[in-house]
Amino acid sequence: DTAIEAVQIGAFDYLTKPIDDYAALALKVHNAMEKSRLRRSQRELLERLTESEARYRHLVASAPDAVVVYDVQSGLVQDANGAAVQLYEYTLEELTRLRASQLGPTETGRHEHRRKDGRAFTADVSATEFTLKGRRLRVQSARDATAAVQAERERRSLEERLRISQKMEAVGRLAGGVAHDFNNLLTIMSAHAEFLSQDLGAENPEVQGIARAAERGAALTKQLLLFSRHKPVAHEQIDLNGAVGEVMRLLARVLGESVRLESERAPELWWVCADADQIAQVLINLAVNARDAMPRGGTVKLGTANELVREPRTLRGGELPRGRYAVLSVTDTGEGMSEEVLARLFEPFFTTKEYGKGTGLGLATVYGIVRASGGAIDVESRPGAGSTFRIYLPASDEAPSPKRRTLRPPESGRGETILVVEDEDRVRMLLRRILVDHGYNVLEARDGADGLKRALEHGGEIHLLLTDMVMPEMTGAELAQRVSQHRPATQILFMTGYTEHGPTAEALLHKPFSSATLLGEVRRLLDRGSLKT
Known part of the structure; x- marks a missing residue:
């Protein structure tokens, strides 16, 4: 019984006394030691397995x-x-x-x-x-992978935005270059129309036709610069009714025959302080969007009104404080927009048009212009019921200042010497003719480098440098700087058909310009120089 109890509590084997078989004893001791070793190995293995399982369970659980x-x-x-x-x-x-x-x-x-x-x-x-x-x-x-997918989508969107921005920058530069060349041609047309009027009389219908065509060409070039977004911003007191009238003439061609263009302008509309050309861009963008929303044709209506806002409002395009506003509206009879589209309407690069037919920048540009003018924009639209955009611009108590007009012919020259630098031969020739006919001595140069050479070689005084801004080899600004270093008393007058960064308007003529404008600016600068000396 004692041996059985020993085995039950963990003994490997037993022997009965007296022990007389020592070989059996040795064998049993050997077996016991082997079993003990095996049991220790099993315990160690079990401990390792338990530890391994716990470790991997922890790794999986905390993954x-x-x-x-x-x-x-x-x-x-x-x-x-x-x-x-x-x-x-x-x-x-x-x-x-x-x-x-x-x-x-x-x-x-x-x-x-x-x-x-x-x-x-x-x-x-x-x-x-x-x-x-x-x-x-x-x-x-x-x-x-939601975040990764979103990041990839945003990366592609940024790449697309960059591509569009680069394309628009290229288009803008092309438009600016075309405007520069076209304005040179218009300058020539305008000047020769003036020459003809001296021979045939200012009332001659043919002369008047040429002059009006040149003026219309100048207006179209102005629109080209507007679309290219390279025209400087100039906030001033403007009449919105007049701005609408100007844009109506352009839109009549842009919108096409299937779109009926109407307007309803309020009498005694309040003045506003804004850039007239940017307001034109706003109206053009909204009208073109309206046309695109009417593939089978329809009506676009431009309107103006006075509105007194007595309590602040929250509009689609921002907050509208209380105050007096002149309101521009553009209404169409198109497809309308859903609430989902309205919620994202002014986001840059958001568009509902097919790929390649819209950049998503039109309404974002409208929003930016309106906000920069201190105004706000609102939209009303329902699917199938058309859309109405309302632009609220703060009213101004000041009326637009009258445009300066030349009341009398400019005073002729007194023999002063003028260096004319212009890379367009025909423009340079007519500038020489105008200046010489009015009592000035003229030196000519075909580009910046040639102009600098003539300025350095001329032995007498050069009273004024008349230079184009955009020329090969050396720009007008660079030429003026070099000439001023050697001839600090020389007055500088720039001309340009297009430039992104020009000098102040005080010494800048925008092509096309009239003979009277040219002679008036030349005389003003020369008289200012004589006062300083």
């Missing part, structure tokens, strides 16, 4: 990716970590009652998975398989 273990044959989820519970928003018990395919595609790659409430998200899926007790199990890892 940032959602890990789901499921049976390959049945597809039923066997286990999941905390990240899976958090990502899919099921409890662990609920997950183990699902098939893995109910969470989303199980193939490796980027797929759309769904949470418990049905909301979809993008997941990067990877998996590996192993066999346990004859069962094929699959360990599936899913990582929420």
Whole structure:
């Protein structure tokens, strides 16, 4: 009985006394020692397995990716970590009652998975398989790729914006270059029309026709610069009714025959302080958008009105404080817009037009111009019911200042010497003719480098430098700086058909200009120089 109890509490074997078989004793001792070694090895192995299991359970449980273990044959989820519970928003018990395919595609790659409430998200899926007790199990890892997808989308959007910006910059530079060359031609036309009027009389209908054509060409060039967005901003007191009238003539051609253009302008409209050309751009952008919303034709109506806002309002395009406003409106009979589109209407690069047919910058530009003018913009629209844009511009108590007019012919020259630098031969020739005919001595140069050479070589005084701004080899500004270093008393008068960064308007003539304008500016600068000396 004692031996049995010993075995039960862990003894390996037993011998009965007296011991007379020492060989058996040696064998039993050897077996006991071997069994003890094996038992220690088993305990160590079990401890290592337990530690390993705990370690890997901890790794899986703390993994940032959602890990789901499921049976390959049945597809039923066997286990999941905390990240899976958090990502899919099921409890662990609920997950183990699902098939893995109910969470989303199980193939490796980027797929759309769904949470418990049905909301979809993008997941990067990877998996590996192993066999346990004859069962094929699959360990599936899913990582929420929503942020990565959004970042990729934003990267592509930024690339597209950059491409559009570069394209628009190129178009703007092209438009500016065309305007420069065209204004040179208009300068020649205007000057020769003046020459003809001296011979045929200012009332001659042919002369008047040429002059009006040149003026209309100048207005079109002004619009070209407006579209290229290279015209400097000049806020001044303006009459919105007059701005609408000017734009109506341009829109009649832009909108096409299928669009009927109407206007309703309020009498005694309040003045506003804004850039007339930017207001024209606003109206053009809104009218063109209205045309695009009416593929089968319709009506676009431009309107003006006075409105007294007694309480602050929240508009689609910002806050509107109380005050007096002159209101511009553009109404169309087009397709209208949904609430979703209205919510994003003024976002840069947002467009509902087909790819390649819209940049998404038109309304963003309108919004920027209106805000820069101290105003606000509102929109009313419903699908199928057309749209109305209203622009509120703060009213001004000041009336527009009258345009300066030349009341008498400018005073002729007194033999002063003028250096004319112009790379367009025909423009240079007519400038020489005008100046010589009015009592000035003229030196000519075909470009900046030639102008500097003549300024350095001329032995007498040069009273005024008349130079184009855009020329090969050396710009007008560079030439003026070099000449001023050697001849500080020389007055500088710039001419330009187009420039992004020019000198102050005080010493700048914009082509096309009349003979009277040229002679008046020349005389003003020369008289100012004589006063200084």
